C-alpha cells in the first residue's frame with residue numbers, strides 16, 4: 129500500500145463480520161473500562177483505557193504504517209512522548225548528545241526536568257556530524273536529532289549520524305514533526321526511533337495536543353509500551369479520533385503547506401527589509417543539497433530575520449490580518465511568531481544567542497490558504513508604518 133492509501137485506511141478498515149457495523153470512520157470508544165465474561169480473560173484484550181483503547185489502537189496502527197515502523201504509540205502531547213521515551217530507555221548516569229537547535233520545550237524538558245534524574249545532555253551543532261562524534265562519551269546511550277530544526281531550519285544528515293551512533297551502540301531518535309513521514313522517513317535512513325508532536329501536521333487543524341512514537345525494535349517498544357501505561361500520559365479517545373481524521377488529508381495538506389512556504393520564502397528573500405530567510409527549499413540554504421537528498425519536499429516551516437528594531441517587528445506582527453500571531457505550527461491556518469519571546473523564551477538569553485536565535489527572528493508556519501492572500505498580508509504589514 130502506498131502512503132496516501134495507508135493514511136486513509138490503515139487502522140480504520142470497516143468491520144463487516146462479528147459484532148461490526150461496517151463503520152468507515154472509527155468509533156470513538158469512550159468507555160474507561162471493559163467488562164469480561166471470565167475473570168482471567170480480558171474481552172478482546174482490553175482491560176482499562178489507560179492500558180489500551182480501541183480508538184487509540186486504531187491510531188497507533190496508522191502511526192506505525194506511516195513511518196513504515198513495526199510499532200506506533202500515541203501520547204497526550206509531544207513532550208509526553210519524549211519524556212516517556214527517555215525515561216523508558218535511559219537510566220541515571222546515561223548521556224545524550226542532542227542537536228543544539230531544538231523546540232524550546234524539548235530543551236527545557238532535558239535541562240530542567242530530566243537532568244534532575246541523573247541524565248546528562250550535551251548540545252552540539254549537528255549539521256557537522258563530527259560535532260556529534262566529538263560529543264559522544266563512554267556513557268552516551270542516545271543521540272537526539274531535530275531536522276529541520278525549530279526555529280532555525282538547520283539540517284543534519286540522519287544517515288551519517290545514525291552510523292556514528294551505531295558504532296557507539298547508541299540509539300538515534302529523530303523528531304520528525306516538521307517534515308512528517310510524508311516528506312521524510314528517518315527509520316529508512318538508519319534512525320531507530322521517530323517522535324512527533326501530533327499537535328502539528330499529523331492532526332493538522334490546531335484542535336488537538338498529542339504526541340507519537342514510532343519504532344521497530346521489539347525490546348524498546350516493550351519498554352515504552354510499559355511506561356505509556358505506567359506513567360499514563362495517554363491521549364483521550366476523542367483526540368485519537370481527531371488525529372486519525374486529520375492524517376487522512378496529510379498528503380494533500382503537506383503539498384500545499386510546502387507550496388505556500390516556498391512562495392513565501394522566495395518573496396521574503398527578495399524583500400529589502402528582510403536580512404535572511406531560513407528555508408531548506410532555497411538554493412541559498414547551506415544544506416539545500418542535503419535537503420534534496422534526505423527529504424522529498426521542503427515543508428511548510430520557515431524563519432527569517434528582519435532588519436528592523438524590535439519595536440518595528442512588534443508593529444509588523446500587529447499589522448497582519450490573516451496570519452495569527454501564535455505559538456504552534458502545522459495547522460491549516462497560517463501562524464507567525466517571534467521565538468525569542470514565545471516558543472523559545474524558556475531558553476536563557478545567552479544560550480539562545482549562542483545557538484543563533486536572535487531577537488529579530490520571526491517564524492512562519494505556512495497554512496493552506498490562497499498564497500496570493502498570504503503574500504498580500506505580509507506585503508501590507510511589511511510596507512505599513
Ligand code: P1T
Nearest residue numbers: 205206207231305325327338455456471
Ligand atoms: O506541544 P507538544 O505537542 O507537547 O510538542 C512538543 C514539540 C516537540 N517537537 C517539536 C519539533 C515541536 O515543535 C513541539 C512543539 N512546538 C511548538 C509548540 C512550537 O510552537 O514550536
